[in-house]
């Protein structure tokens with residue numbers, strides 16, 4: 001039983017999926033709070049929140065499952081991935097496919113219950129991640145840009161899901177900005193997140209022919225781009241406050257988080273040591289949930 005749970009967790013990349021769903025669920029609550037404020041709904045619909053979490057988890061899990069089917073032979077070559085159930089031979093591709101298709105349909109159906117746009121965007125995210133990003137990983141570092149689109153869609157999906165059947169009169173102009181900004185924060189964050197990971201894992205990635213660093217090397221330009229992307233994240237994370245749906249606490253948290261992230265990336269630029277890349281990578285794991293949670297709390301407290 002323990003092995004089955006551990007295999008399922010590796011198949012769906014549980015911690016990554018958890019953070020993805022977390023980002024969508026926070027955006028959902030922000031959207032619902034907006035609705036409550038406008039008097040469109042009496043209170044937060046926790047039932048729909050659970051549907052979003054279950055549906056979001058299933059579609060993300062299915063996308064990861066398709067990714068692992070496609071990369072089964074490449075995953076065998078890397079230390080980090082060789083113990084995933086398919087490369088390790090504990091699950092057949094057919095079993096993976098059945099699970100992936102089942103989770104994709106069930107997840108899309110659940111999200112589609114919230115509204116049509118949410119269901120369609122999840123199908124688009126699965127397709128983009130599994131069938132554009134995944135094959136591109138071996139071709140060009142542009143893959144990271146492509147992968148960042150499905151990676152950032154969950155907060156946008158979560159926000160849209162909060163509006164039930166999207167009626168034009170319920171969805172105001174500011175909602176386009178909020179949905180766009182929630183997307184943008186996660187989109188920009190993925191560059192330092194992933195380039196730090198790709199720096200740490202470069203030797204392992206090379207075994208499978210993945211060249212995902214911007215210059216395909218652990219060099220000064222890659223470190224500079226990583227540093228610049230952490231700097232861009234600072235004004236982007238201040239946009240909620242600028243557009244009036246975040247407050248001063250989240251602005252403060254974003255500045256502090258952004259400065260720590262950039263400081264670590266600056267050290268990577270100056271030293272270009274593995275330990276510096278690891279610090280940027282770990283900081284990225286905390287940065288995004290912290291900023292999103294802060295945004296929600298600040299939004300509620302306002």
Ligand code: HEM
Nearest residue numbers: 015016019020023080144147148151152190194197285288
């Ligand atoms: C271009 C987009 C992205 C790429 C290429 C990427 C790549 C990766 C890789 C390769 C790892 C594994 C690191 C390791 O095993 O040491 C990882 C870990 C992680 N990623 Fe991302 N990621 C992306 C987007 C995201 C998004 C959108 C989220 C969530 C909002 C996320 C959250 C995480 C978390 C929480 C981990 C740690 C998981 C663990 O240790 O099991 N990532 N990412």
Ligand SMILES: CC(C)=CCC/C(C)=C/CC/C(C)=C/COP(=O)(O)OP(=O)(O)O
Nearest residue numbers: 020059060063067122125126129147150151
């Ligand atoms: C709504 C919906 C379905 C959204 C999709 C969300 C999703 C799966 C985001 C992940 C983003 C991403 C590119 C992860 C890296 O995978 P990788 O292939 O580089 O990781 P690996 O090397 O560990 O396999």
